[in-house]
Amino acid sequence: MNELRDDLAATGSAVVAEGAGLRVTPPSVAALGRAVAVLRGHLLPVRVRGNGDAPVEAPPGGALIELTALDRIASVDAATGIARVEAGCSVAALETAARRAGATLGPLLPSVRAGSLGAWLAGPTRGERGIPGARRETAALSVAAVLADGRLAESRAAPRSATGPDLDHLALGGSGRLCVVAAAWIRLFPAAPPAYAAWKAPDLAAAIGMVQGLCADRIAPARGMLRLQDGAALVALSWEGPGAARLQRGRAVRALGEPLAVDAGPEVRAPPSSRGVEVDARWEALGAFARRRGAAEIALYGLHAGGAFAVLSLAEETVEECAAAARGPGARLVAPRRLRESGPSWPEMGAAAAWDRLVTALGTEEDRSEERAPPATGGAPPGAQHGSEKLR
């Protein structure tokens, strides 16, 4: 362990012992690369944490890489709609800087907004958010990722390309298993006042049906809050985009009828219940949850024709019960992190062997020759790029 510690210190990173592992804090992207190379060279489990992410201990016999010093926002170009940001930067700090320049990241799940950029991109939402046209895309225009040997792979910052497989997708959603997100070019929307409107629906299931219909008609709201209220469901929605919000709202009014005579803004912006769970779900799964007895509130983000990110809340039950109710119809848990499935879905797709070969080829396999104690925070996998536990 002492030799390892010396090797890590030689990377320029601060190294301290923590429990049965080490805490490594690189001061720069270059130092991060060197530290990852040392750790992967020893086949050690690695976890990564940035600003805003939940506290986590170093894995036994491995290392926690703290990206707290990699929090620089190198540039924000609101005219083009891009920002260059290091992975340890908190999403909240990036949003503040973007707002100052007249831009925004747009509506995001509460756990995403509370965590770091690296955790957002490497986490289960893959950095995705809703874009005009009832579609979803990742906010990462380009990712700079540290490979197992410490080298930095960075894609071209172009809106789309056709130069082979999208290599950014080895980092996006990868939880740090295949590479570690070090920095990224992030896409920004122009900041402008949203357009709001609210309607009443007979129940939550009907409310989901209304929003799904809007998305199918390409009038996807940027954000929505569906809540049981006085024996009915409130459907409060917002649209964004300086030139499009008002038009989209008008089309929604033509589709759904005259909205309620209330200021829907506060309803949409109200924080979702802290007892909820965050999911990525298709409309069918959201509809099934809405029909469940006790379903009380559904906050929607990243809406698209096929589904949405959502915070689902039950009136009485615990978070665990809520998670079970969401999983039943097929929603995938995003937060709380301890309830999230840890492995990739590739085996379900027939790609288990390809995954194993990929891990080997990228040099990110870990020494599993001895049983390691489970990490103190629960089911977090080794190699995980951490996220926030907070729901708001």
Add this chain to the structure above:
Amino acid sequence: MTAPLRAAGPRGRALERDLTALLGPFAASCAPADLWAMSRDCWPRSLLWTKTGIAPHPPDVVVWPASTEEVAAVVRFAGERQVPVVPFGAGSGVCGGAVPLKGGIALDLKRLSGPPCVDLPARTVDVEAGMNGQRLEELLGAAGATLGHFPSSIYCSTVGGWLAARSAGQLSSRYGKIEDIVLAVEAVDGTGAILRTQDAPSAGPDLTQILVGSEGTLAIVTKARLRCWPAPTGRWMRGVRFASVQAGMAGIRSVMRSGLRPAVARLYDPLDTLLAARGGSGGHAVPEPLRWVVEGAQAEALRLALRAPLVLNRLVDALPASSLLILGFEGEGASGSADAREEGEAALALVAAEGGEDLGPSPGEKWLANRYKISYRQSPLFSAGAFVDTMEVATTWDRLDALYGAVRHAVASHAFVMAHFSHAYLEGCSIYFTFVGLAGAPAGASDHEDLEEAEERYDACWNAALSAACDSGATLSHHHGVGVHKQVFLPREHGEGMRQLRALKQAFDPRGILNPGKLLL
């Protein structure tokens, strides 16, 4: 084709026998005409080969599987014998991605073209990879739907080809590129395993996005679930004139950043603007030498003019600087026309603020009526002794003008160059350059020496163009892919990411049999 077709060799005949035993009668062939048909795609360099009467890279055998399971059986068969497998859709690729550089099995997927399963309420369609693009759109149209994917090659391309090379359609600003449209794929990897990605939230890296764009080097896509939409019921088209290309770029950016989603946003440079205005009233005439180049008229004069591309390009610089933007919006349902008009008028206000002058609907409607014709105007130029090629690169708004200038400057002494801007996004845009260069003798008079000279000029032009694009920070390809053609520049695009690319190859095709020699794999 003037030279005799090459007969199959012993390896081809043995493969034909064994594959026929595997898949049944008529599922494999090594007839010379079949081998020639699968020896090339629409890569302009391969058109130069054809003009000279050669086919340097024929496959050993052609096979036509009828199901995903048959594709998997062929891949396993090939793996056992270490024979390359090159998937082939309709052969409309322009980068040599389907050229069997190392021979082997050309896997023609056109029999995978069963009727698509359209679920319009769910906004999805399940379709096999060999389905022709135009046929799919017709079948969707019969169900009241559209994919919204209209590449110029729609008549001669397949769903599998679109997915292999990350294709873009002319209305991509509204509907997205094919990687935005695809929800899930079924594919066969290099071990013969069948992969089925999920049209549902999944954990870990997005396998669909890793397979899409891999040009058949990681897996062969056999089916896909794609997003479809109700067919539009209303359309609003306009032409808008700007004083310069730069003002036009600002106009498109303003529209895209506003959150509006035009179906069409195409900005033409001055020569393309003149060409687009031909036949209209009040437009400037296209100067004579330029007309020879764009029309392939006057073969002798064309070749003479192309010996001095710099002069031609300077002539273009002297043209009136105005730039034409074609802007179009679509709407669906009962209010489709009103919705399209409402968004269009909002966009007009934005482009007016950038100096755009409304020319009315006629330029847009003219573009719509002629939008597929341009791709079929290249044959006269090849016949006359020119080569024509196109390069589609993309970057962010802040670098777009520099990219435009850098590529034009770099290519100016090698070929005549035109450009238009299309496929716009919130953060940037693609530029579509067209090069016309001197290839040599006209068709029928071309020999091997002539071909060598033509290929040298062709390579010099492309090296200059791609170097300039790389230096400008642009991506090398927006929607044509890489294939053989651009692969030497791939390390400049991906840098250390090449290690990731090679790792993917080891993971999905450990024997290295899938489309070898492409993407530097």
